[in-house]
Structures are given as C-alpha cells and as structure tokens.
Amino acid sequence: xGGITQSPKYLFRKEGQNVTLSCEQNLNHDAMYWxxxxxxxxxxxxxxxxxxxxxxxxxxxxxxSVSREKKESFPLTVTSAQKNPTAFYLCASSxxxxxYGYTFGSGTRLTVV
Amino acid sequence: xxxxxxxxxxxSVQEGxxxxxxxxxxxxxxxxxxxxxxxxxxxxxxxxxxxxxVGEKKDQRIAVTLNKTAKHFSLHITETQPEDSAVYFCAxxxxxxxxxxxxxxxxxxxxxx
Numbered sequence: 001x002g003g004i005t006q007s008p009k010y011l012f013r014k015e016g017q018n019v020t021l022s023c024e025q026n027l028n029h030d031a032m033y034w035x036x037x038x039x040x041x042x043x044x045x046x047x048x049x050x051x052x053x054x055x056x057x058x059x060x061x062x063x064x065s066v067s068r069e070k071k072e073s074f075p076l077t078v079t080s081a082q083k084n085p086t087a088f089y090l091c092a093s094s095x096x097x098x099x100y101g102y103t104f105g106s107g108t109r110l111t112v113v
Numbered sequence: 114x115x116x117x118x119x120x121x122x123x124x125s126v127q128e129g130x131x132x133x134x135x136x137x138x139x140x141x142x143x144x145x146x147x148x149x150x151x152x153x154x155x156x157x158x159x160x161x162x163x164x165x166x167v168g169e170k171k172d173q174r175i176a177v178t179l180n181k182t183a184k185h186f187s188l189h190i191t192e193t194q195p196e197d198s199a200v201y202f203c204a205x206x207x208x209x210x211x212x213x214x215x216x217x218x219x220x221x222x223x224x225x226x
Contacts, residue, residue: 033213042119042202042218043157058213059114090156101147101159102214 003027006091006105012113013078013085021076021108023091029103030096032074036060037088037107046089049074050096078110086112115140115207119217126193127225134220136203137185145206146186147214148177152199160201161188193224 004025013019023032034046045058049068063082068074074093078085088109092102116139126132138146147162163170163177163186170177174193179186190197203217 035216043216045213045215048213056213101162102149102157104149104156104158106156 004091004093004103004105006089006108008108009106011108011110013110014113016080018077018079019110021078021089021091021110023074023076023105024072025074025093025103025105026072027093027103028071029093030071031094032068033092033094033102034058034064034066034074034076035090035092037090043090046076085110115143115205115215117203117205117215117217119203119220121220122218123221123223125223125225128193128195130193132190132193132197132222132224134188134201134203134222135185136187136205136217137183138205138215139184140205140207141181141184143205143207145208146177146179147204147206148175148188149202149204149216150199151202151219157202190222193222195224195226198222198224 007022031050033048035043047066049055065077090107091105094100094102119136144165149157150160151157174191176189200219204214
C-alpha cells in the first residue's frame, strides 16, 4: 500500500485514555514524520525523526509522544494530555537529502467518544 | 522557522480552463518546494516539485514556477479535468541538521464539468 502502512484506519478513544497509532514503512527511508490534519488548517507537524533513536518535536508536540526504535517503525501515542485529539493523523517518510518528497500513509482517523 | 501562506483557499474553474494556486514563503534559505494533491478521503501524493536553482518545471498539464527574489511559487494546471478536483498543498523545505517541510493550508480546487 505505497510502502508505508498506518493502522488502524479508524480509532475511537475514551476520555483519559492513551492510544497508539502505528506507522510502518518498507521503503528504507531514513526520515519519518507525523502530521495532524484538521479541516481548513492544512498539515501540522507533530514529531519527526531523521534517524533511529532520535526524534524532534514539531509545531504541535504537546500531548503526543513517539519512539523510533527501528528504522521501519515510528509509532505515535496520543496521551490523555492532548485535549482535542479528534483529527486525521498522517504518517510520512522520505529519503534524506534535498529534493525528496514525502510518501504518505493512508491515515488514521481518531475520534474521542 | 518557515511560514508558508497559500491562496486561494478555494477555487472553482470550468472544465478546460486553467487554475493557478499561489504560495509565499518567509525564509529565503528554503530550497525545495513540493506540491501535493489530496483527493477526498485519500493520502496526499506528490505531484510536482522544484528546487531553488530552477525557475520553472513542467510535467504534462501541470507546471510550477519559482520566484526566489519575491519568495513565492505557483502551481499552474492547464486544461483542467474533473479528476483534478482535490485539495492541493504547497510546501517549503528549510535545510539544516533536521530537514522538515512546512505546508501551506491547502487549496480546494473544484473543476466544474
């Protein structure tokens, strides 16, 4: 499915729960990213990672956490501290260097119930 | 950090007409400018990109122009077709130790048959 797989496609979270979104790629890309998409607000960067065991906060990291233990995997945890988590979450990957576009996963739609 | 502004937010054109979407960026060090197309309910996909050492790039019916002095770049779609209807995002890459792309807020293009 384009080499980058997100699961689940739909996720429902109760108030106070932590949930983890999965992102796996088999493209041998060094860099991986998490974006949040809300209607009318485009794509906002949550976290990104250029290499294994290292990651950086993006523009809206509060209430989220990530890990990068393997090159192929970059899971995102939405913690109970994220007060408005309902959104569409997109994972992406890219090769290092200038001029490499992103390959996006198909997204996870998270809803708080 | 980088800031990317995109206009218009919505655009309706008659089938066969041209469509132009414009973006401006704030940091003159940005050197890579991709464009993504996101159809309803699907993942964004890279459709064309341009590097800062190039002024224009064309791929069939789509083209991108870059004016580094004015810090703006534009997407041009000619002979629009209904399947061009989608949300289009521009983006700018600011190089550095951790390269990350900043996206515009998106333009919803509707091609009317």
